[in-house]
Amino acid sequence: MAPPRYRGAFNNGFQFSIGIGYLSASLINYGTEKIKAGWGWRISLVMAAIPASVLTLGALFLPETPNSIIQRSENPQTAKLMLQRVRGTDDVESEFDDILKASIVAKTIERPFKNIVRRKYRPQLVMSIALPFFQQVTGINVIAFYAPILFRTMGLGEEASLLSAVMTGAVGTVSTFISMLIVDKFGRRALFMAGGIQMFVSQIMVGGIMAAELGDHGGMTKGYAFLVLVLIGVYVAGFGWSWGPLGWLVPSEIFPLEIRSAGQSITVVVNFVFTFVVAQTFLAILCRFKSGIFFFFGGWVVVMTGFVYLFLPETKNVPIEKMERVWRNHWFWKRFVGQDVDQILDTKLSENFGQN
Template sequence: MIKNEKETAGQNLPYIAGITLIATLGGLLFGYDTAVISGAERSVQLYLVDSLGLSTWVHGATISSALIGCIIGGAISGAIASGIGRKKALIIAALLFFISALGSGYPEFLFFNVGEPTMGLLYMFNFYRIIGGIGVGLASAVVPVYIGEISPANMRGRLVSLNQFAIIFGMLVVYFVNWGIASGQPVEWINEVGWRRMFISEAIPAGLFGFLLFFVPETPRYLSMVDKDQEALKILTKVNGPESARKILADIKNTVEHHSGKLFSYGKVVIVIGILLSVFQQFVGINVALYYAPRIFESMGAGKDASLLQTVVMGIVNVIFTVVAIMTVDRWGRKPLLMVGSIGMAFGMFAIAGLSYFEIIGIGTLVFIIIYTASFMMSWGPIAWVLISEIFPNKIRGKAVAVAVAAQWAANFFISATYPSMMEFSGAFTYGFYGVMSVLSFLFVWKMIPETKGRSLEDMEELWRKKANLTPGEPSVATERTRA
């Protein structure tokens, strides 16, 4: 208890909690926008794909089209967050969420007639989904960075993990919303009206997020990088107390001043690790389970309402196991949780592959899906974001996170868009592939990921400095080239 009191001495915990909760609304919208398609997926297929006689590939691409925006949003997040700040980047994301919610629910606005599907309407629907995807890409990159940069080191893992909790909670909320909209309604009504209300419902949390962002500060690390040291010190003092604030600011200034900010200033290994961390988080197949959950459950024999209800059950399990990660990440460390999660995911996916191969349909499939998703939510779901927010040195964090997040969304799009055609080929092969990726993710963490538990963001710079054979205070190769 004494140790905990020492760790939190001078820290303004209510202020930290308030800022974090507002920031994590971006994570909630990330989850909401990602999962809202699960309830509307079948209706969108009937209205905009089947009615036009288009292929399964077009269906998969349409359902996953938001991920194109996510790739764009992730790729430009570094430039936006470094150019105008973390806070303003999140305000832009909130605006994009709001526009996408209204446009996806009513893509006919101004240019098309309701009930008359055309290729132009299909393009417009995808355009609005891509707009929302850009918002997701921005939020997915900037929210963890924002929380990580404003949090004290002793609680950074838990606070950044709250973003994953918000993502999963957003998914759970929209599962309830989708179920509530569809429950007791005839299929015809859902296919004409219900799916639209599912999309439009996102405008409420998007508007709230945008409004509340005007009451949070910019991060001190960004302010320091743009030479606003007094503002940075003021925020650090409010968060950490005056004594710690001065030391933290000195450490920040030291890391900012010594490097040019070139992407490979600290070598290629840290960038490769960030990319692989992102790619493995998606190649294990989690978003297949999230996007196509109702259809998977329907294939097990559940009706439409029952399949949506089962997604609610899955969402509750996801929330519970995300809480497990939040409670243990700063105690057990990042690596142990990731490795245990990889083992659980591999077990769940290989079991589902076996059941699919022998065409065994029943409660067992639901059980193994829950084992798989629970394993992901207690490990790779939150912990990958924690590592992405803290593993990169201060000066290159914006650019490096942008690269890692863009890679993550590209991997997400590939996995999600190929799922329908892979399932047409072989369900056993599809789930077996995700199981193999889970095994490879275990080996990757074991061999390449450094433990970051309890280390400050400035400590991580020193770690990569040593790996790149740079002595303290020595400029990086990129810096020398810039000076030359």
């Protein structure tokens, strides 16, 4: 529903909200840790019911999108009225025609999960798997889930470790907000590149410092611990304005209507599966790799940054209904994507909706 020129900012609001939630949870944990009776963790769990309740109640007031209305109704006039409402203008003919065209194609597809594996949808299928996978192997969940453990390993006390988690949450939230402001100006690829370089450099420096100073069983001076904390903040900031929000933004805007439900489902499943895998294997990897775990995730950052540079086209300001054009003009993906079908769609549009 977001206008193309603001789509990146609106969509990055999703990750920004996650950042606010993580920061709020860290603050609550920091506060409840001070409860000496030992039942503070119960407050932490109960507080999670508040945003869950807001989300559930808010869903009752959520309107249908114009695309959904067209898919569920034979009369496109209702969808046009909704589009005029969300755009704040009656001049929506061009965009509405694009939505109608996409709807015509989508109605010919009965099994989106079967069709998404077709050759013409190969770019979208690869991105729906690769981007959420890469987002998780940046190592961000190592910081998000185990920041207090990492900081205690570096010699910080329990209270200081929780406070450090608050700091990383604040840095991530602020950097994601910055991404909202600039993503539609500089584009997705530029932020992916800049964030990848920033994360790689900070991870290598953290790994090097911890290998030299911490060793297998030693401690770390407060000076080095502070430096590592700053570098982790740099890393979190890099993720916050690149792979954090863009890992959700790009998959949300590349799927044509006929496979959008399947593509989005695959993206979420891959993301959650590898979130689980990283969370469950991190401690074992940490015990085996020790400080080398930062080199491990840094290597993945190199791979994913190279992948984006070679295979991800720029999608800023491109209407979702016309997104297939970026694949037809890409040096690699154009061999998989068919020729322009706009003329055929125009003919079908007049046949199916001309009377309306």
